[in-house]
Amino acid sequence: MFSVNITGEILSSSVSQNPAHGTLQQLNVSSFVSEAGYRGRDTFSVQATGKSQTSSGTSVTTINATLQ
Secondary structure (H helix, E strand, C coil): CEEECCCCEEEEEEEEECCCCEEEEECCCEEEEECCCCCEEEEEEEEEEEECCCCEEEEEEEEEEEEC
16 A cells, blocks of 8 residues: 655545556545555556645646556
């Protein structure tokens, strides 16, 4: 498991693409947990809308993971 931390004030977030070989959980950050024993590639995306002191907008972050 690893966490994806997004800095700034998050106004909303959602899962844009679920992983094929695990689950993506959203709390105050998104956490990916792979299927037990799975080895190989997986991809997922998280979308966040928020603001900082200098700007605001929506970003999509795509994670390409290789589980070994």
